[in-house]
Amino acid sequence: xxxxxxxxxxxxxxYNTKEFIPLHEPKFGGNEKKYVLDTIASTFVSSVGxxxxxxxERMQRISQTKNAVAVVNGTAAIQVALRLVGVQKGDEVxxxxxxFVATANAIAYNNAKPVFLDVDLDxxxxxxxxxxxxxxxxxxxxxxxxxxKKTGNKIAACLPMHTFGFPVHLHKLLKICNEWKxxxxxxxxxxxxxxYNGKPTGGYGEVGAFxxxxxxxxxxxxxxxxxxxxxxxxxxxxxxxxxAKKPHTYEYVHEELGYNYRMPNLNAALACAQLENLNNxxxxxxxxxxxxxxxxxxxxxxxxxxxxxxxxxxxxxxVELKDRQQRDLFLEKTNAVNVMTRPIWQLMYKLPMYKExxxxxxxxxxxxxxxxxxxxxxxx
Ligand SMILES: *Cc1c(COP(=O)(O)O)cnc(C)c1O
Numbered sequence: 559x560x561x562x563x564x565x566x567x568x569x570x571x572x573y574n575t576k577e578f579i580p581l582h583e584p585k586f587g588g589n590e591k592k593y594v595l596d597t598i599a600s601t602f603v604s605s606v607g608x609x610x611x612x613x614x615e616r617m618q619r620i621s622q623t624k625n626a627v628a629v630v631n632g633t634a635a636i637q638v639a640l641r642l643v644g645v646q647k648g649d650e651v652x653x654x655x656x657x658f659v660a661t662a663n664a665i666a667y668n669n670a671k672p673v674f675l676d677v678d679l680d681x682x683x684x685x686x687x688x689x690x691x692x693x694x695x696x697x698x699x700x701x702x703x704x705x706x707k708k709t710g711n712k713i714a715a716c717l718p719m720h721t722f723g724f725p726v727h728l729h730k731l732l733k734i735c736n737e738w739k740x741x742x743x744x745x746x747x748x749x750x751x752x753x754y755n756g757k758p759t760g761g762y763g764e765v766g767a768f769x770x771x772x773x774x775x776x777x778x779x780x781x782x783x784x785x786x787x788x789x790x791x792x793x794x795x796x797x798x799x800x801x802a803k804k805p806h807t808y809e810y811v812h813e814e815l816g817y818n819y820r821m822p823n824l825n826a827a828l829a830c831a832q833l834e835n836l837n838n839x840x841x842x843x844x845x846x847x848x849x850x851x852x853x854x855x856x857x858x859x860x861x862x863x864x865x866x867x868x869x870x871x872x873x874x875x876x877v878e879l880k881d882r883q884q885r886d887l888f889l890e891k892t893n894a895v896n897v898m899t900r901p902i903w904q905l906m907y908k909l910p911m912y913k914e915x916x917x918x919x920x921x922x923x924x925x926x927x928x929x930x931x932x933x934x935x936x937x938x
Contacts, residue, residue, distance in 0.1 A: 562891045568853050569897050569934050572846065578896040582874060584777045585937045588835050593827035605800075607823025609830050614783070616833050617768070620751070623761040623785040625792025628821035628829075629799050632747040632769025635782035636664035638798055638819065639765040640715055642784075642791050643741035645670050649714035650706055650916070652692065652740070654684040655905040656923040657719045661745050662906045670714065674907050674917035680865050682902075682926055683726030684718035688918055690734050697738055704738045709916070716742045720749035720759050722932070723775070723873035724864060728754045728762050743767065747782075750775050751840050753869040760785050765795075770829050775843075775873045776836055778829035781821045842937045843872040850875055850933070862930075875935040876902070882928040889931060902930040 573579050597603045610628050617626035629635050645651060647669040653661055655674035665672045676688040696706050697713060704713040716735045718726045735742050746752075746760035747769035753759065760766030765788075770781035784795045797803075802816025821829075847863065847870075854861035860878040864870035879885040885901065892899040905923055906912045 562888060564857060565853075565859075565888075565933075566892060566895055566897050572849065573934065573936070573938060579898060579934045580936065581898045581900055581932055581934055582773050583936045584772055584832075585835075585839070586831075589831040590828055593831045594824060597824050597827045603824040604822050605820040607826065609823050609826035610821060613778075613821070613826040613829050613833070616830060617783045617785060620833065620836065621758050621760045621766060621768075621785040623766070624787045624789060625785065625795070627784045627792065627795040627799060628826055629782045629784060629819040630821055631780050632767060632771060632774075632782040633660040633664055633667075634799070634817070634819045635767035635769070635784045636661065636717070636743065636745055636747075637667045638795060638817065639743045639767045639784055640664060640668050640670065640717070641798065642786075642795055643715050643743055643764050645714040646712075649712045650709070651715045651717055652684075652689055652713065653717040653745075654719055654923070655907050655917060655920055656682065656721065656903065656926060657745070657906065658747070658903055659906070659909065660747070661717060661719050662909075662912055664745075665717065666911070671711065672906065672912060672915050673713075674905075674912070674915055674920070676918055676920050677721070677923050677926065678727060679922045679925065681724050681726050682721040682862075682930070683724065684716075684731065685922065686727050686730035686734055689716065689731060692918055693734065693738050699738060704740050713738070713740055716740050717745055718742065718763075719745035719747070720752060722862075722876060723749045723752045723871040724862070725749060725752050725754040725759050725868045725870070727865075728759075732762060741765075747771075747774065748873050749871060750873075751836050751871040755867050761787065764788065765791060770825075770832075775839055775871055776829070776832035778821065778825040778832070781825050781829055783821075839937045840871050843875075843935065844870075846935070846938070847872045847875055872935065874932045876930050876932045878926075878929045879931060880929070885929055885931055892933075898934060900932045902927060902932070 742763035770778035799819040804811035
């Protein structure tokens with residue numbers, strides 16, 4: 559098909575290469591080597607060190623929150639975030655089915671049950687309307703919190719995910735969850751630097767979780783961070799992720815089940831260097847997004863752009879194909895010539911481990927699952 563050839567040429571011209579073009583590759587053009595070598599020279603490569611502290615300070619600033627805690631990866635960050643807001647065994651957590659599997663896994667690691675609700679077509683993230691409809695039908699407010707009348711389980715948290723860096727409709731979602739006394743944890747793994755109403759994502763919920771995996775907008779090799787404005791939760795986050803060790807001069811005192819989820823100083827060093835370039839990366843990506851938008855308009859293909867009152871980091875950019883058949887053709891043609899493209903995730907309730915989970919109709923999620931394809935989005 560003619561338009562796919564033009565798309566391929568456009569992407570090849572932009573990245574100016576005849577080689578394989580990945581979806582998203584990390585870019586190291588700053589102080590990465592300097593800081594990493596510095597940890598080796600100091601011998602502080604492991605679980606304590608100046609870069610961990612520096613990284614946490616920087617994450618506070620970037621997310622505009624009062625507390626940030628560095629952890630081993632984004633999945634661990636979400637897992638602990640849910641525990642921090644009180645999620646316990648058998649509880650239900652409202653989330654979207656259109657997400658990366660880690661979102662649902664983090665719920666399952668707490669022995670809690672995901673409830674999959676639909677996304678909005680514009681943001682591709684958890685729909686406040688779907689949440690409202692579900693709560694009106696199923697929920698009951700008791701003194702101890704919100705309960706599902708039909709299952710008897712507590713609805714202990716709501717976990718929206720900002721798909722590809724496009725913020726969900728936070729204002730409406732927070733209002734509904736507040737009315738029903740359900741704490742919100744933001745899976746902001748993909749939206750570092752994205753803004754909603756002029757304020758960064760991740761800092762809106764009770765707790766926010768970020769990922770610094772190699773494919774994200776900036777990377778620590780592997781890593782994650784928890785952020786919160788609640789100082790008590792911030793303290794608890796540090797405590798739980800560092801084996802729940804009570805301060806003592808020489809004794810080992812652990813009175814509660816904690817985790818060894820610390821981010822090594824070696825990784826924090828890499829993250830610190832990368833964060834220095836976050837704004838440049840976002841500018842670079844927004845520039846590419848503008849070029850893509852202009853190009854795809856002529857191709858009569860729908861390039862996904864940010865919604866009103868938001869600023870997206872454009873972590874992974876995407877187009878919406880006409881139907882599943884056209885989507886498959888697009889995937890085939892582009893990958894055949896080494897221009898990497900990928901469909902959006904399979905909906906979580908189609909995976910064997912989440913087949914039995916409670917869910918709503920998923921009209922929008924199914925629509926997007928059939929049509930959305932990620933295209934090369936690396937910083938040039
Ligand atoms: C990447 C990602 C995670 C998990 O991050 P890791 O650091 O890989 O554990 C969680 N949720 C979403 C939506 C992600 O994209």
